[in-house]
Amino acid sequence: MTNNTTRLDHVVLWVADPVAAAGFYVQAVGLEPLRVSEFAEGKVAFPSVRVNEETILDLAPHTFADRMRMLPGSADGAGHPVNHVCLSLPADAFDILRARLQEQRVPVTSVGHDSFGARGKATRNFYFRDPDGNVIEVRHYDE
Template identity: 85%
Template structure:
């Protein structure tokens, strides 16, 4: 695999309730919440959850859409989630995520095999939705 210096820093998800979303990602997905207290105190515009040491998911409330003026039309993306975000996990973490989602009553698709991604074909994968309808894929490679 080529050693690239470009990495994915963050993905911004539109959510109805950022605190509830952070709770979902912490409890059901196992991600570390960031800046939740600061958000509830009004010190920051949104909280985040950590995917790994280099990547986070920002949980942006739809109410800030009108302030998204960095690019014409940015506010119009509120409520239009991306097709899906894929989390690549080691085998044991994949199984643990599947168990956590089941324990929280989160519906998941069947287990797929040989789905192509950044590292080639994944051994197993499945999809689930967060409470705001954002779609996630979980996968692991051999």
């Protein structure tokens, strides 16, 4: 890994209950929890879940939105969901995640094909919502 390449570091998702949201992303999606106990103890402002060694999802409570003052007007857009976040997985992990979500009765869309993304056309993709309504897309590319 080099430090001179642009990468996606994190995405902030607005959630009602960060601990419950972390539990969903750990149990249903299979991501690694970060700082959940520290958040529950009041030591940090929000927990996160790790997507890969370089990228995390921050699970910010809606009450945190009024703190978004990094630029003039930032608080006005805080708390609004993004359209969706897309996770790219290997084909076998794609199948495992889809099955796990269905086992846990998380509604998923039908499988789509040839949707365009960062690496061209994905072989397959599907969507689901987390308990806070954030839309997650999952895809895989032929390697």
